[in-house]
Structures are given as structure tokens and as C-alpha cells.
Amino acid sequence: MGRKASIDEADLMARLSAAFREFGFEGATLTVLSRATGLKRASLYHRFPDGKEQMAREVLEAAGTWLQVNVLAPLKDGGPPAERIGRMVGKLDEFYSGGRQACLLNLLSSAHIHEGPFTQLIRQTFEAWIGALTTTLVDAGLTEATARARAERGVVLLQGSLVLSRGTGDTRPFREFLKTLPQELLGAD
Numbered sequence: 001m002g003r004k005a006s007i008d009e010a011d012l013m014a015r016l017s018a019a020f021r022e023f024g025f026e027g028a029t030l031t032v033l034s035r036a037t038g039l040k041r042a043s044l045y046h047r048f049p050d051g052k053e054q055m056a057r058e059v060l061e062a063a064g065t066w067l068q069v070n071v072l073a074p075l076k077d078g079g080p081p082a083e084r085i086g087r088m089v090g091k092l093d094e095f096y097s098g099g100r101q102a103c104l105l106n107l108l109s110s111a112h113i114h115e116g117p118f119t120q121l122i123r124q125t126f127e128a129w130i131g132a133l134t135t136t137l138v139d140a141g142l143t144e145a146t147a148r149a150r151a152e153r154g155v156v157l158l159q160g161s162l163v164l165s166r167g168t169g170d171t172r173p174f175r176e177f178l179k180t181l182p183q184e185l186l187g188a189d
Helices: 009-027 030-037 041-047 051-076 081-095 119-139 144-168 172-186
Strands: none
Touching (some): 030 051, 051 081, 051 119, 081 172, 119 172, 144 172
């Protein structure tokens, strides 16, 4: 009979996610990841035989699942588009801890190579998000082209607000952006 895990799966993913958000892929050394999880390196390798890359992939996959359940599915659920967008804004505020958490998609993107180990997964996540937003905006009466442009702009501005909040140590840019996001998306042409 094996030893009981010293950390449950959800907590492990949350701690790894926090480490990757704080240090990025390159900066999240095994020492950092071990310290963040409270697990020894051997335990991390036992759980993740492919090492740090597997850890980051599983964290991205968990974040993608969260996004699917909490953001994309509600955007597709029906109901007035403004309400669907309002729910998305609330969940994004939760996911990014009011602007205190950096974006995993950004921090796990490789600046050194065009096709990094997570490029496809990150691309798919952004496309799914922009696609769901586009559909919601078409439901609100916008043309496909306008809806797509606004959806992309919304995601760009969100990412920028997170970078600015992190860079200044002040969550105000993110919080202010979230207040304006529904109007950015739904406002008149």
C-alpha cells in the first residue's frame, strides 16, 4: 500500500500555477517548484516524470479546463449577451485575483522560439476564448467582422491591463479595465 499523498491534486495544481505565474517557465526552477508545493524534487519527478515541462502543461490544461467551465461555457449558454459578458467579467476578476495574478498564457509563452512546447495549447486557448466572445457579440447584433475585432481587442486590452498591473504593482489598471470591458465589447460601432 502506497503512502498517502502529502498534497491533494487541486492544491498541487494551484501551487504550481502560482509558481509559474510568479516566475514564468524559465524562472520556475525545480527548487522554486519544490518550495512552492512543499514536495521534494524526487516526489515532483515521481508525479511528473517528464519534469517541469509536464508540470507546466498540466497547469495550462487545468487553467484551460477552468476557462472552459467558467468563461467559455457561460458565454455560450444563451441569455442576453450583456449578462453573459457580465458573468465572464466576474469570473475573470476571480481567475486573476483582481489583477494580482499574472496570465499563465503569457508567462508560459516562449520568447526564445516561435514554436515552444506550449504554443499550440496557448493558441487553442486564445482562439476558443476569442471565438466564444465573437459568437456572443454576433448574438448581440454585431457583424461577424466587428464582433471578431472587438473580441480580439478585448483580450488584448485584458492582457495589457494585467501586464501594467503587475509592472506597477497596482491592480487599478486591471480593475478599471474590467469595468469598461462590457462597453468595449458591446458599445456602438
